[in-house]
Amino acid sequence: MIQKKVCMVGVFGTGKTSLVQRFVHSMFSERYLSTVGVKIDRKPIQVDGADLTLVLWDLAGRDGHEDITASYLRGSHAILYVADGTRRETCDQLPELRALARGAAGEVPEVLALNKSDLKERWALAAADEQGLSRAFDLVRTSAKSGEGVEEVFRRIGRATLAIKEARS
C-alpha cells in the first residue's frame, strides 16, 4: 500500500481542521493541535485506479505568535495550504508560509484550498486576487460546510504525489 505524507498549513482559523474532520479517518482529538501542535489523520483515496493513503499532518494554525513547527514538515510528499476566502489576511500570509514550508520540506507539490466558499456574501477576494493566487498555486475552492471541492483537493494532492514519483523514476 502506498502512503504519502501531506502537511496542511494555514493561518489559524482558516478551517483546516473542519476541512478534514468530515472527510478523513480521525483517531486523535483536536487537543493534540494545541498540545503538540499537530494532529494526524488518514485519508484513503483512489487516484487513476490506484489505492493511496494520504497521511495528513494537520499543523496548528499560525496565529502571529507561534511559528509552525518546522520539523513536522520534514519529509512531506506534498503541502496543502489552506486559506480563508472571507479573510484576506490569510492569503496575504501565504508567501511567508510557503517559504517556511519549502525551507523544511523542499520543493514538493503544493495545492491551495481556498476555504469557506459557501460564504459568498462575505467573500473578501476580488476575481483579480484569485487569478493571482491561481497563478502561484494549484488552487481549489473548498467548503467544509457544503463539501464542495474537498474530495477534489485531496485527489489533486494525491495525483501530484504520484506524479512526482513517476517523474523521479
Place this chain on the structure above:
Amino acid sequence: MPDDRAPWESAPAPVLAGNRPDPSAEELAELRELLLGPERRRLRELEQRLDAIGVSGEELAELLPEAIALRTGRDRQLARALAPTVEGAISESVRRNPREIASAIFPVLGPAIRKAIAETLAGLLASINRTIEHSLSPRGLAWRLEAWRTGVPYAQIVLKHALIYRVEQVFLIHAETGLLLAHAWAPELKASDPELISGMLTAIRDFVADSFAREHEAGGLRRFSVGELTVMVEQGPRAVLAAVVRGQAPDSLLERLQDTLETVHAQFAGALADFDGDAAALEPARPLLEECLTTVVSTDQARERRGARAWLPWAIAALLLMVLLGGLAIRSHRRWSRAVTALESQPGIVLTRAERGGGRWRFAGLRDPLAPDPAAVLAGAAVDTAGIEQRWEPYISLQPAMVLARARRVLAPPTGVAVALTGDTLRLTGSAPLPWVITAGRASLPPGVAALDLNGVAPEIPADLARLAHEIEGQRVLFDIGSAALGGQARSVIAGVATSLQRLDAGVALIGARATLELIGRTDPTGSDSANQTLSRERAEAVVAALAARGVATGAARVSGLGTSRPLTDGSPDERARINRSVSFGVTVR
C-alpha cells in the same frame, strides 16, 4: 637497490661481468659501450619522450586500478601515502554531512560495540525468557487448575500472575516522513490504525526534539510510559523502531530493538533510501519485527527465589498422608481386634481361622445353631460386615450357656420357672401348671444334661381337684378309746372320702397325673407308747381296708401309725384327746 633499477639494466650483467682475474675498469666499460651502446641511447631517448608527453586522464583511468592493485600487492607504500588524504577526506565529510557517514557505518558500529560488551558480561546474564507452557511446577499446575475452574484461557492466567513484560506491537517507521514501513503485533491483540500511531509517534518525537533540543542531541526520545504500557523507541538514520511493551520493560529490550534496527538497516539499505511511500519493499522486514514480540514470565525467577523452601509443601503433604494412612491402619487394626475378640468370646461360636488381606477379611469356624448370628455379633461390636467372608460349620456346644439355652428350648418352661445348671444337673424352681410339670418330667434330656430336678417346682393343679383334695384332707375317722374298730361315724366318713377319692382319681387321670393317698393313724396320750404306736397303725390299716372294700385303689396308699408323736393340737384338752383317736388323710397329686 635492485628495485630502483630498470629491469633492462640488470639483465645482461651476469652474462658479461664474468669473474675474470684482472679485467681493468676501462676495458669493461669499453666492452659495455661496444655491445650495448646503441640500445642504451635509444632507451634514454624514449624515457625523455615519455616524461615530456605525460599520461592522459583516460590512460590513467585505465591503468590506475591495476596499478593500485599491483602496488598494494607489493608493499604498503601506497597505503602510507594515501592515509593522510583519506583521513582528511573523512573528517571533511563528517564536518560537512555527518548523517551520511553515520548511516554508512551504523550497521557495523553497533554490533561491534555490543559484541565487546556482551563478551565481558557473558555468563553474568541468565536467560529468563522461557514461557510457562512447558512448566510442570506446582505453581503451573495451580494456574492450570484456576484456568479450568474459571474458564479463562490458561495463557491469560499466566499473564495475570507471572507476566514480567510482553512486547505487544512493533512499528518500523520511516524516519523522515513518519510513514509506517512495517508493523507486527501480538496475535490476540486488536491493532488500531498503526499508520496514524506511526505518524503521531513521529510527531511526538519531533515535538520532544524541538522542545528539548540539547537533550535530544544525546539520544532523543527513547521511552515513555502510559499506565502499564511503555513505548520504547530506537532511532536509526533511516528508520525508527518503536515497541509497545506491557509490564516491566527491561533495558535489555532496547538492545534487542537496536539489534533488529541495525539488521533492518543492513538488509534493506536500498529500500530505505529509496522509500517514497510504498511500503511493499519493506514487507519482508516484518518477520524481523515479529521476532521482537516476546512474552517473558517470571517462572525461572520465581523458582530460584522459592527454591530453598520448595520442598516444604511436599513435606507437609507427605506428613499428612502418612498420618492419614497410619490412622487408617490403626483404625483397621482396632476393628479387626474387636471383631476377633467378639467372635472368640461368643458362646456357641468357635473361631478356627481368622485372616485378612487384599482388602478382605475371612472368618471360619464352628457355630452352634442356637448361638447368635456371627454377623449380628460383629455388628454388636460396631464392625461393618461388608467385605467379610464367613464360613461356619454347625456343632453342639456344651458350654453352660448353650446347654441352658438348649434346655429352655426343649422344656419351654413357663414364666414362673427358673432354670439353672449345677454340674450336669438341670434344676428347675418355681411353680408351674401340673400338666407342664408332668411333661417336663417325661421329656428327653438335652445334650449336656444328665439329670433333671423338678422338685423345686410346685405343680399348679386345677381348682376343683384342689378343692376335692382339700376336702379329703379335712376329714377324720374317729375311734373309741383303745379300739381300732370302725363305728357308725367312721363308716359314714369313709364312705364320703371313698367317693371323693374316686372323683379325684378320675379328674387327675384326665390331666395325666396321679393322686397319692396318705393315711395317718393317731392315739390319745393314755397307754404306753408302743401300744399306742401299734394301735395307731391298726386304725390306719382298718380305714385302708374299708376304703379298698369300697372300690378305692389303695395300692399306692401310704399308711403310717404315729402313736402320740405328732398329735393334733386344735380344740380343748378333752376334745384334743378325742380327735387324736383318729385316722386323718393327706393327698398328693403328681
